[in-house]
Amino acid sequence: MIKVKNLTKVFNGLTAVKDVSFETRAGEIFGLLGPNGAGKTTTIRVIATVLQPTSGTAEVAGFDIIKQPEDVRRNIGVLTAEIGLYDRFTARENMRYFGHLYRMEGEALEKRIEYLIEALDMGRFADRRAGQFSTGMKQKVAIARSIIHDPKVIIFDEPTAGLDVLASQTVIAFMRKAREQGNLVVLSTHDMAHAQKLCDRVAIMHRSRLVALDTQERLLQQTNTRNLEDAFLQIVGEDAAKLVEHEREEQHLAGIKKKRRFGL
Amino acid sequence: MKESLIVFAKEIKDSLRDRRTLVTAVLMPIFLMPVIMIGTFKMQEVQMKKSEAQIPKIAFNIQADAPMLVNFLKNDKKYVVVADQTSDSAKAMMEKGDLNVYLEVAPTFEKMVSQGNPAEVKVYHKSSITDSVTAFQKVTIALQEFNQRTAVARLAQKNVPPAILTAILPTPVDFATAQERGGYFIGFLLPMFIVLFAIVGGMYIAIDVSAGEKERKTLEALLLTPASRFTIVTGKFLAVAATASTTIILSLFSLYAAFKFFPPNFGTGGEFIISLTPKAISIMLGVGVIMAIMFSGLLLSVAIFAKSYKEAQNYITPFYLLAILPVSIVSSIPGFKPTLPFFMIPGVNGVFVVKEVLLSQYDTTHILVTLGSLLVFAVIAIFIATKIYSREGVLFRD
Numbered sequence: 001m002i003k004v005k006n007l008t009k010v011f012n013g014l015t016a017v018k019d020v021s022f023e024t025r026a027g028e029i030f031g032l033l034g035p036n037g038a039g040k041t042t043t044i045r046v047i048a049t050v051l052q053p054t055s056g057t058a059e060v061a062g063f064d065i066i067k068q069p070e071d072v073r074r075n076i077g078v079l080t081a082e083i084g085l086y087d088r089f090t091a092r093e094n095m096r097y098f099g100h101l102y103r104m105e106g107e108a109l110e111k112r113i114e115y116l117i118e119a120l121d122m123g124r125f126a127d128r129r130a131g132q133f134s135t136g137m138k139q140k141v142a143i144a145r146s147i148i149h150d151p152k153v154i155i156f157d158e159p160t161a162g163l164d165v166l167a168s169q170t171v172i173a174f175m176r177k178a179r180e181q182g183n184l185v186v187l188s189t190h191d192m193a194h195a196q197k198l199c200d201r202v203a204i205m206h207r208s209r210l211v212a213l214d215t216q217e218r219l220l221q222q223t224n225t226r227n228l229e230d231a232f233l234q235i236v237g238e239d240a241a242k243l244v245e246h247e248r249e250e251q252h253l254a255g256i257k258k259k260r261r262f263g264l
Numbered sequence: 265m266k267e268s269l270i271v272f273a274k275e276i277k278d279s280l281r282d283r284r285t286l287v288t289a290v291l292m293p294i295f296l297m298p299v300i301m302i303g304t305f306k307m308q309e310v311q312m313k314k315s316e317a318q319i320p321k322i323a324f325n326i327q328a329d330a331p332m333l334v335n336f337l338k339n340d341k342k343y344v345v346v347a348d349q350t351s352d353s354a355k356a357m358m359e360k361g362d363l364n365v366y367l368e369v370a371p372t373f374e375k376m377v378s379q380g381n382p383a384e385v386k387v388y389h390k391s392s393i394t395d396s397v398t399a400f401q402k403v404t405i406a407l408q409e410f411n412q413r414t415a416v417a418r419l420a421q422k423n424v425p426p427a428i429l430t431a432i433l434p435t436p437v438d439f440a441t442a443q444e445r446g447g448y449f450i451g452f453l454l455p456m457f458i459v460l461f462a463i464v465g466g467m468y469i470a471i472d473v474s475a476g477e478k479e480r481k482t483l484e485a486l487l488l489t490p491a492s493r494f495t496i497v498t499g500k501f502l503a504v505a506a507t508a509s510t511t512i513i514l515s516l517f518s519l520y521a522a523f524k525f526f527p528p529n530f531g532t533g534g535e536f537i538i539s540l541t542p543k544a545i546s547i548m549l550g551v552g553v554i555m556a557i558m559f560s561g562l563l564l565s566v567a568i569f570a571k572s573y574k575e576a577q578n579y580i581t582p583f584y585l586l587a588i589l590p591v592s593i594v595s596s597i598p599g600f601k602p603t604l605p606f607f608m609i610p611g612v613n614g615v616f617v618v619k620e621v622l623l624s625q626y627d628t629t630h631i632l633v634t635l636g637s638l639l640v641f642a643v644i645a646i647f648i649a650t651k652i653y654s655r656e657g658v659l660f661r662d
């Protein structure tokens with residue numbers, strides 16, 4: 001459902017995503033893991049067409065992100081890392097506005113809103129203004145808003161950040177249900193326990209690049225570890241060690257050059 | 265385009281729930297405009313009455329040296345002659361307002377006058393003190409009257425008819441109608457206010473829909489919907505323009521109503537009448553609304569560079585000064601005759617057209633050039649705003 005092909009994104013000289021390629025299918029939960037600043041959010045933003053790729057491209061549900069950005073957006077639901085709501089609107093009004101922007105209206109939209117209020121357990125505050133909401137309440141409304149149009153491709157960027165155990169469980173159950181319904185769920189998270197419980201396949205990003213891409217079992221086998229966290233640490237650690245080594249080599253080479261220059 | 269209307273409707277609903285927009289865009293124009301306009305007239309009225317009622321306080325250096333003149337002034341109940349002063353003490357008293365005019369005569373004054381020679385009297389006043397200036401004008405008139413009476417008396421002694429002194433009789437005839445005089449009067453203030461409201465009316469909503477959306481972190485979610493950036497910015501622009509136009513419309517109607525129901529009446533016997541004709545109002549509305557639309561596009565372009573409300577206000581303040589400064593300069597130069605190029609400068613042209621309309625001078629060329637120029641600038645402003653909104657750097661500057 002998502003095909004990423006040699007995707008690169010550069011921000012004024014800073015390469016945030018470098019030559020990333022992967023494919024995902026319907027009916028799976030795909031983990032996009034990586035330490036802070038690895039480039040996960042940027043990758044998601046490019047796939048979701050809010051940022052333009054510097055090179056490479058991606059396809060979502062058969063639509064190209066460069067040539068058919070509006071079709072891509074119609075078929076994708078993205079929970080952004082930074083959630084914000086319209087404070088002077090109620091939870092329901094927030095959802096309704098986005099529904100309208102997805103060209104939904106009337107009975108169908110109200111039913112969908114009612115369903116999401118039910119599914120994400122928002123009944124107590126659905127008609128209160130969002131300005132007074134706690135992080136957890138806001139997060140739930142943001143999730144509902146991102147999937148108001150019932151998309152086939154769902155991307156959640158840190159959906160459980162700031163949520164307590166109970167609220168997290170609601171969101172996790174929701175992701176499982178989406179998978180059962182044959183949707184694709186891409187999950188970007190720092191919570192390895194959640195990722196291990198949920199993800200069928202995982203991609204690990206580090207320093208803008210993809211450093212691992214496989215099913216959980218195979219990753220554990222390859223790294224000879226028993227849980228995803230250890231596998232993650234090992235893969236990222238090896239990559240970081242390589243970085244240190246590269247830097248040392250470069251410094252060494254630079255030093256030789258300097259010595260030569262001063263020696264002569 | 266349907267999405268533009270969805271965005272428009274949302275922004276209007278949202279800002280109707282925002283007290284700041286409600287105050288600046290709705291309450292302020294309805295109440296502030298008439299209060300300031302009528303208040304200014306009332307103040308001028310009071311000022312005029314006060315200066316009419318003022319009794320100048322005059323001091324001489326030595327009253328004994330000019331008994332005829334002193335008596336003439338004392339007999340006229342419109343003056344008070346206080347005790348003699350030296351020029352230094354008189355200056356000090358004038359500063360404090362205890363004295364308005366100081367007359368200095370030479371010891372030979374009385375003799376010269378009775379012998380029929382011109383005698384000098386120095387009239388000290390301070391032109392930086394309003395009371396001293398009005399007193400000076402009144403005393404000058406009194407001195408001229410003294411001159412005339414003395415001359416008439418001298419001619420009578422020689423059996424010459426006094427009419428011989430009058431060669432011509434200038435008789436001023438002012439054919440400005442009371443309405444035109446009123447229009448001239450409010451022409452100093454009203455046009456400024458229209459420009460001001462065209463900017464201020466849309467200010468808060470412009471910040472709210474651009475920088476506010478970034479501050480609340482809702483912008484990315486909005487950009488994730490199928491609505492194109494062009495339709496989103498169009499919807500937002502429509503909301504800002506509609507709000508700013510509403511402000512202009514409300515302020516003009518409230519002013520119209522205020523002048524209709526509480527006509528300020530001052531001068532003696534209706535010398536000034538402020539009545540805005542429907543024709544004048546509709547031209548002002550046209551100019552005001554298009555100006556509001558143009559400023560909306562500019563405000564939106566400026567505010568999107570900011571990440572927060574505060575920052576946006578910092579960006580808008582210089583913009584606001586830049587727009588309002590030339591306007592306040594040209595509108596404070598009395599009798600400034602604008603040439604055609606002035607009607608191409610946005611903001612400034614509005615001031616001049618409104619001024620002309622208030623004087624019932626309907627110059628079709630000026631009106632059309634103004635409307636045309638404002639429209640062109642409005643289109644440019646909208647174009648700039650849409651260009652800025654399609655640049656990802658502006659939207660995602662963390």
Ligand SMILES: Nc1ncnc2c1ncn2[C@@H]1O[C@H](COP(=O)(O)OP(=O)(O)OP(=O)(O)O)[C@@H](O)[C@H]1O
Nearest residue numbers: 011016035036037038039040041042043660661662
């Ligand atoms: N709009 C932008 N302009 C410039 N640089 C950016 C921009 N957005 C992200 N970056 C940089 O790109 C790199 C990748 O950032 P990104 O947000 O994609 O990482 P991430 O994997 O999501 O990290 P985290 O786990 O902290 O959310 C970072 O170094 C970040 O500073």
Ligand SMILES: [Mg+2]
Nearest residue numbers: 040041042081
């Ligand atoms: Mg991130």
